[in-house]
Amino acid sequence: MSSIHPTAIVDAQARIDPSATIGPYSVIGPHVTIGAGTTVGPHCVIDGHTTIGRDNRIFQFASLGAQPQDKKYAGEATELRIGDRNTIREFCTFNTGTAQDRGVTTIGDDNWIMAYVHIAHDCHVGNQTTMANNATLAGHVEVGDWATVGGLTGVLQRMRIGAHTMVGFSSHVGKDIPPYMVVDGNPLTVRGVNLVGLRRRDFSDQRISAIREMHKLLYRQGLTLEQARAAILQLPATYPEAAQDVALMDAFLASSVAGIAR
Numbered sequence: 207m208s209s210i211h212p213t214a215i216v217d218a219q220a221r222i223d224p225s226a227t228i229g230p231y232s233v234i235g236p237h238v239t240i241g242a243g244t245t246v247g248p249h250c251v252i253d254g255h256t257t258i259g260r261d262n263r264i265f266q267f268a269s270l271g272a273q274p275q276d277k278k279y280a281g282e283a284t285e286l287r288i289g290d291r292n293t294i295r296e297f298c299t300f301n302t303g304t305a306q307d308r309g310v311t312t313i314g315d316d317n318w319i320m321a322y323v324h325i326a327h328d329c330h331v332g333n334q335t336t337m338a339n340n341a342t343l344a345g346h347v348e349v350g351d352w353a354t355v356g357g358l359t360g361v362l363q364r365m366r367i368g369a370h371t372m373v374g375f376s377s378h379v380g381k382d383i384p385p386y387m388v389v390d391g392n393p394l395t396v397r398g399v400n401l402v403g404l405r406r407r408d409f410s411d412q413r414i415s416a417i418r419e420m421h422k423l424l425y426r427q428g429l430t431l432e433q434a435r436a437a438i439l440q441l442p443a444t445y446p447e448a449a450q451d452v453a454l455m456d457a458f459l460a461s462s463v464a465g466i467a468r
Contacts, residue, residue, distance in 0.1 A: 211248075229266070237283075238271065241290070254302045255283055259290040259315070267297045274301045274327030276345065282309070289315040289333070296321040303328045307346055320357070332369070350385060352407065368458050370407070372400045381467040384424065385454055386417045394467045396425055416441050416448030420455055425468065435459050 350369030374390025
């Protein structure tokens with residue numbers, strides 16, 4: 207049997223792995239699945255059509271899977287899906303999706319999510335991200351792998367934060383942030399390349415040099431976005447190790463709807 211505190215209220219239809227732990231006074235709804243090794247602290251509420259993977263640590267007072275804060279929501283059976291090995295600290299609020307979008311809010315694996323973080327309906331958070339205290343994602347936001355979002359940062363609806371980015375403390379994200387960049391402020395300003403993060407993740411010197419060239423083409427040469435994209439696509443000829451980095455950047459720029467922070 208899973209370790210469920212006698213004061214917890216767990217619906218009989220909930221699927222709780224035998225190795226999971228549910229703390230005192232927590233409430234688990236009927237459509238919830240909790241995977242192996244996951245620990246739910248005291249006074250948590252997990253509701254809605256919520257699936258949580260294995261080895262997650264969910265601290266006290268978290269609210270996961272509640273209805274989306276969207277006036278158009280009419281009771282549809284939308285979802286929240288959380289992957290494996292995430293740390294979810296106190297007072298976090300993650301909502302399910304809406305029928306107007308994918309119908310699912312997703313959080314990947316190995317994320318470090320600090321206290322009071324809000325992840326709204328239909329967001330997609332990748333893997334290995336860090337979200338500091340009081341970071342707030344409005345609906346339909348995408349956060350790429352290894353991104354870091356500073357505390358007290360607000361991200362507007364449908365914005366995208368690229369992989370390996372660093373968003374500084376108390377920033378206002380109203381444009382898409384290309385991969386690998388460091389940004390902060392209100393209005394949002396691109397400060398440079400996330401060199402510290404890239405080196406921590408063992409990017410080679412050649413890859414880092416190519417990423418620095420991408421930054422120069424986007425922000426230092428006075429080029430239009432289309433001119434910068436064309437020049438970026440030529441970089442693998444000089445930096446063959448960076449071919450995947452160039453492809454990631456080009457795909458991000460090509461798919462931007464809101465426009466990028468520049």
